Amino acid sequence: MTQTAIPFLFMRGGTSRGPYMKRADLPEDRETLARVLIAMVGAGHPLNIDGIGGGAAVTTKVAMLAPSADPWADIDYFFAQVSVEDELVDFKPTCGNILSGVGPAAIEMGLVEPTGPETTVNILAVNTGARVTAVVQTPDGAVSYDGEARIDGVPGTAAPVALQFKDTVGGVTGAFLPTGNHVDTIDGIEVTCMDVAMPIVIARAESFGLTGYETAAELDANTAFYDRMEPLRRKAGALMGMGDVSASVTPKFGLLAPAREGGTITTRYFMPWKCHPSMAVTGAQCLASCVLTPGTVAKGLAHVPNETPAKIVLEHASGSIDVLVDFDNTSDGFVLNSAGLVRTARKLAAGQVFVPSDVWDGT
Structure with missing residues (x-):
């Protein structure tokens, strides 16, 4: 050959x-x-x-x-x-x-x-x-x-x-909040559908009966969670104007819980059929923006900084990642200017x- x-x-x-x-x-x-x-x-x-x-x-x-x-x-x-x-x-x-x-x-x-x-x-x-x-x-x-x-x-x-x-903002769907809502209820679960660097469907871990502190391996072994998450993700994709997403890795899926290691918030990020072992850079920007935006599913889970740029520390399955978010709060709501990270x-x-x-x- x-x-x-x-x-x-x-x-x-x-x-x-x-x-x-x-x-x-x-x-x-x-x-x-x-x-x-x-x-x-x-x-x-x-x-x-x-x-x-x-x-x-x-x-x-x-x-x-x-x-x-x-x-x-x-x-x-x-x-x-x-x-x-x-x-x-x-x-x-x-x-x-x-x-x-x-x-x-x-x-x-x-x-x-x-x-x-x-x-x-x-x-x-x-x-x-x-x-x-x-x-x-x-x-x-x-x-x-x-x-x-x-x-x-x-x-x-x-x-x-x-x-x-x-x-x-809106790189895939054309909108910061593609459904037009800060919170949507799909299959009885409240989610925020957001498109910043990566379109993500974001929910509270507790909505699925999870703590949010499970390891990636524990989540991947939880077939009942994926059986609930994937149909929800597909319905959210349609609501976000993305059509049939059954064969697409977008939108991704994210879970939020209160921080417990000194960070801003605890996160788990799904790719979407496996839990990410740490955190995607694009996903980090979207999740950080969700934390900073009033009225999303992140409300009440984190202490939100008032200053801009704001350092948002996302705790994930392997540690944490820092996102420096430059934003404005205007009469039209949260406006993202840029996000900075350090990688290797x-x-x-x-x-x-x-x-x-x-x-x-x-x-």
Whole structure:
């Protein structure tokens, strides 16, 4: 069997990992591209044994980079979420953790030139239209991965990658509150449907008879919870104007409970058919915005800061994540200006990844 070679970097970005490639090295049409990514990852098997996926939703993600035609941006970042056990690819969402590696990868690929001890890379997340500024450590004209920054969900320390997200409101649905309501009741459960960086259906853990402090493994073993959550998520997706979301990873799902480790609030984030082992960067922005918005399901669960920017500490299944939210409270309600986070990334491998030529012959 002959195979087609595709150049790639294999990187950890935040608490996710996957291949980073130049968009120009991949097929243009989405149908062929999806087949290539399925073969590359090895989707369709729980271990992704015939590909480079890691058998989990956080390790079957793909970043595709290109020089941007946008006058503001340096790089276009196109994201794909490949399923683990189903041969499916979702091009609708973006991923903030994988985005953590986009700045370093763009420099490594020669798409962006280092500009000093730190290099600022302006990134357009083409899936949603969000604009993100990444500050990458580049002493001596090369990306440095060594540093003292620590993020929960990843062992050890690494160089910080500072991210500032803008234009994240309504990226998928066109609205901050896609249903027009701060709270909707679906299947007897109150939820807030919000679209900030990622559309999420958010509920209180107690509404499902949960504490909110369960581990990811405990939640994934709770089939009764998923049997209630998934039909609710699908109905919410329709109410949010997203149509039939049964085969889509969006909207995601989130649970809230009072903090118990000194943070602002406790969260659990679902991808949506598995609990995230830590927290998605995009999800963190949406959940933080929910906390800061009066009248949502977060009301009464957290002490909400009055100052702006506000530091929101989300406790999650592996620790916590800090989100610095710049916002305004106007007569029209909560207005998000930007959200900042610090992540880390590391280059794990570089070379060529191979797919069967009957999937794509490289033309």
